Amino acid sequence: QVQLVQSGAEVKKPGASVKVSCKASGYAFSNYYVHWVRQAPGQGLEWMGIISPAGGRATYAQNFQGRATMTRDTSTRTLYMELSSLRSEDTAVYYCARESPHHSLAHWGQGTQVTVSS
């Protein structure tokens, strides 16, 4: 079955960077795009961007261009989302989610809590 297992919780200081991983299993890794989504405490879901595991090309939401970098390692079937210049407003749960063939987010990781605090 499709599984996306994310890395553990992180605590970072303002101005630092964080790199969240998402290990995929149970499907053909290169065939499905992967989204990154975040949810701040008490807030809604926010789409951050999408990456093609086949070629590594990523597209970012306007709010994250220049600050988020999405990459993948095909040898380990792992995707990464790095967010730089962290500020307190970046405190959130970050999710990876595998695309379906119909432009939806079909399978979700368990989420990674990132806390930004001095």
Add this chain to the structure above:
Amino acid sequence: QTVVTQEPSFSVSPGGTVTLTCGLSSGSVSTSNYPSWYQQTPGQAPRTLIYSTNTRSSGVPDRFSGSIVGNKAALTITGAQAEDESDYYCVLYMGSDIYVFGTGTMVTVL
């Protein structure tokens, strides 16, 4: 910047019907936006309910249905049950690998 708007909250009686909507700040939602719907309970990852406007995801009860109503995407719960009390989000595909989440609707069943 595109804003996708949902009703902030809805209350429905057990066994009742409720329709949530998902609209664009400018323009109409169409099947070309491939509207999808997600259910989220506190502390959990979202669960996919509907994709491609009206296709139920595997294992989703048939009391959930999706459609286009006027210029918006819609999610209807027919015969609401207590376990349907959750937050609901829509997602629209805007083209060129860009997606936008709706603002979310909190549904209370009482």
